[in-house]
Amino acid sequence: MNLRFLETFVWVARLKSFRLTAEKLFTTQASVSSRIAALEADLGVKLLLRDSRGVSLTPEGGKVLEYAERMLDTAKAMKQSLDSDRAKTGRIRLGVMDTVIHTWMSALVADLGERYPQIEIELVADTALNLREQLQKGFLDVILQTDLLREQSIRSLDLARYPMGWLVATGSPQHRAYASLADLARERIVTFSKNSRPHQEVLSLLQGAGADAPRLNCVNSVAAITRLLRDGFGIGALPPALVDGELSRGELVLLAGLQPPPSLELVVAWQTGVALVDEVVGVCRQVLERYARDVGEQRIVLV
Known part of the structure; x- marks a missing residue:
């Protein structure tokens, strides 16, 4: 469903005027009429009545207005959340084993860079053993390696298996x-x-x-x-x-x-209480799921 058409409908319902809505949205009355007609055709109902007294909602239009306002509020909140992510600054120290480097690492770095353009990503490639030691000593924030870690200040999550x-x-x-x-x-x-x-x-x-x-x-x-x-x-x-x-x-x-x-296990482990780390772990999971869909279970199996 087109959000621009919903926004146009909401403003017509609020202002009760196609002319005022066109001025509000910096467009023409003809464009407003076209958007409303397209929305009515999409939903299969009449939303607005126009007569000499102005514009009014049909009973169906009243119902749609409630949902349309909620959908626009949700879209606004989503955009604000993304804008907030893009404004964040700092540094994430990410450690990865070679297997990740040669499969989905590039996609992960690209996604992190797009979502957090102000964040400095410090990438360390090493063996799983060395990565665990560096995480435990506080030299890394997040690592992608082969073993679950059970320590008070560290969380870990089993992600996937690489068939061998x-x-x-x-x-x-x-x-x-x-x-x-x-x-x-x-x-x-x-x-x-x-x-x-x-x-x-x-x-x-x-x-x-x-x-x-x-x-x-x-x-x-x-x-x-x-x-x-x-x-x-x-x-x-x-x-x-x-x-x-x-x-x-x-x-x-x-x-x-x-x-x-x-199979080679893939585990993410991270330091608790570090800014942005939980969000970075979430992005790791999203990128991995996308990679798994692309290559299939012969190459990687999600846990």
């Missing part, structure tokens, strides 16, 4: 059928940094499948892992969401028929 997979360069020696995870573990495995949650889970999975000494190569950079995989260095244990482009171009392929590593 086994990825290899198309046509490489590692691009073949594997009888089992133990067979797979004879190859060089490339995964996240040592002692990270995904590294420990990949190691436990392979050892549980009978691989006594898996050949794990730990790298703390998604870009470096991707380059190594494209060059045929080994088999990657990471979320396919990180290499969507390489998969779509056929440079990498997802191995089928094997149990994948456990």
